[in-house]
Amino acid sequence: MTVYVYVDNSNVWIEGMRISAVRKGMAASLHEAMNLRITDQTWTYDFGKLYELICPEGQQIGRSSLFGSRPPANDSIWELARAEGFEVFLFDRNAANREKQVDVGISTQIMEDSFLHMKPGDQLLLVSGDRDYLPTIESLAKRGFPTRVAFWEHATGNELKKAPIDFIPLDPAFEFITKK
Template identity: 30%
Template sequence: MRFLVYGNRTGLNKALTRKNGYWLTNLSNRKLLKCLQRQTRNLSQDTKTERSFPSVEEIKKYSPEQLLSFLKSGDLYLTNNDIEMIEKNDIAGEDFLLLKEDDLYRIGLPIAPAKRMIQLIEKVSKTSVMDKPITNLVHLFIDNSNIWIEGKYTVGNLERLGTFDSDRNSYCFKQLQIDHGRLLTTVQCGRKLGSAPLVIGSCPSPNDSLWARVRDQGFKVNIFDGDIGSHREKKIKLVLPATETIMSSDPGVLVLIAGDRDYRPLVKQAQKLNWTAETWFWSSGTSRLLKSDTIFRSLNNCYRTFSYGLGPDLTGKNDVLEVTD
């Protein structure tokens, strides 16, 4: 079916009587209305055949007796023996939601009912996630441990500034400065923050506009200062807080200013929970997997909005420093 838009009633009336392969009609208004009403009733009846499930929060509160009643009322085709297996293990609602297929085999449930029960758990969990309203709020997580390191090479090459690093076959502009407040404004793209931004690695300077810009939006910046090198440190200081955010908040936009593939499991988890995931980083320093799994925005295209340099101009071409807001 094609959806056509016409600017006036005359054009629409002509289209409605044209027979050119589109789904069009020349029915009278009354007949057309009856047709639409009949389609709506059919759609409503089809929808009613879908089984509605209690929410995850409701099932969590089920006692073992309430859970058994719920399972008996479903389309699991459980035998009396299957029910006895579940009853013997005194499984309550919260336990039920955490069950894996191997757990059901261990308590003696046959393969077929075990698989049906796992499908039910997945369907209930998915329904609960999809019921959450999707927001356009930005939840920002910055790995500041290598944004400057990679940036000094990228900006050096783009601007032909700094000294030449033969090991990397690249210019290196060590005087590069990054204003994280302007970086925040760049990645927000006019969207509102949904939570306090988290920065791991080196702490932005007190003169950085980040503090005021975040405060003006009603939040404080969370900082984990210090060197972040190992996968374990990144997991503790960024991945765990980010996971807590996506689990406890309505789905929004997870924005990572980072390039390491260490963050791929976090992205996958967010997407399962109906979140949009964006990666903003330098093109040369971003994992191929992060680029493919998220909406990738290269800082190469917008670095002039948030970075500047203080130092000698070896090219003699940059005479003016222009700062705009």
């Protein structure tokens, strides 16, 4: 079995900043942090640790992709991802500084890979909790490609936590993936 990995960098980072804000007492709960848009702007994650967590040694990895908005020039996560064998896909933000094209880019690549590269028994690993991916996941399931979703518990749509999807919460590994 080969695992195809797709990571939504912005979602991992933003929701991790919310968890950090709650842990540091900046918000009373994740609900409050989400509703009031409270984040710990100093928090970041170690991509190498995330990779180690989601792609353990010995697992056959197919195409691995990291998606996100164009970063500042000094952001090293993209080079680290490339060094780990990830393809990096960057998109410009719109005039209102909002992220665009990332979710559609991920879904499009997943579907393309499922037709061009995946073989029966291969599996999708999505690191994002957005329900927008549900139609893509359902389409893959109909064709016999199972999906694992690894993401923050509070930010994962309930539909992505139910069988046949295998949900893996990142929350227990918060300290492990936090950049020191």
